[in-house]
Amino acid sequence: MLEAIRGDATPNFYFMQYDLETWRVKNLLLVPSFAFPPSAIIERKPLSPAARRAGWIGCNIALNRIPAEARIGVVTDSHIATEREVRAQFRHIKPLAEIGVKERGWTLDVLRIVQSLGKREFKTSDLYEFVRHFEELHPDNRHVKDKIRQQLQVLRDKGLLMQVERGVWAVK
Numbered sequence: 001m002l003e004a005i006r007g008d009a010t011p012n013f014y015f016m017q018y019d020l021e022t023w024r025v026k027n028l029l030l031v032p033s034f035a036f037p038p039s040a041i042i043e044r045k046p047l048s049p050a051a052r053r054a055g056w057i058g059c060n061i062a063l064n065r066i067p068a069e070a071r072i073g074v075v076t077d078s079h080i081a082t083e084r085e086v087r088a089q090f091r092h093i094k095p096l097a098e099i100g101v102k103e104r105g106w107t108l109d110v111l112r113i114v115q116s117l118g119k120r121e122f123k124t125s126d127l128y129e130f131v132r133h134f135e136e137l138h139p140d141n142r143h144v145k146d147k148i149r150q151q152l153q154v155l156r157d158k159g160l161l162m163q164v165e166r167g168v169w170a171v172k
Helices: 002-006 083-098 101-117 124-128 131-137 144-157
Strands: 013-018 025-031 041-043 059-061 072-076 121-123 161-165 168-171
Touching (some): 002 041, 002 101, 101 124, 124 144, 131 144, 144 161
Antiparallel strands (some): 013 025, 121 168
8 A cells, every 4th residue: 555655556445334234324435546645554464474365464544644634525424415515525635636746645644733733723833743743754854844834835835725924824
């Protein structure tokens, strides 16, 4: 999966939750191919040498590490979204696909943290509180604060954020 992300070959994914007794779909999420940051992939242990596919390494996908805007609800709490709603949400995040594969992981991680703030308006300094978190996700980057500022500008340029004034941002 990480190879697919790095090679920009990730497929679109649908994640479904259903009621076992009635087989009724409770939730159906679409996560577009360009919305998977490497930080959302949790590598599993390789299969044992005795296994038929010895050495194969699977993964889990941490949906909570994918920005909420990139988890498009087709069905939410058994309520079916209209085609128009689904397409509108897809169009809103589609500009993320234009970001190069190497940068996209950072952009998605910053967007996820912005969303986790739960604020309509926030300051760059609010994100600096997550420097440790970003250092863990991106251990090769030694200029995390600079990268956060850069990614806020990328998100602004892609129409997901608006710069209110120097150091102050608003979610669109």
